[in-house]
Amino acid sequence: MPLLHVHCKKCKKSISTELDVDLDTFKNLTYTERTLECPYCDELQVWNLDDVDRSVFNKG
């Protein structure tokens, strides 16, 4: 299953959310704000499902 990533709002790098889900599971995730600390610049990200890079679901 693809590991979901979001883009850091500060340094723009792709950061792993540590959520490893398939598309069906993703669609059923609770729409809520989650927090994640960027490993590159230590910026605390507040993200929701709209911020996830969904291109991972188009592969394979």
Ligand SMILES: [Zn+2]
């Ligand atoms: Zn960052």
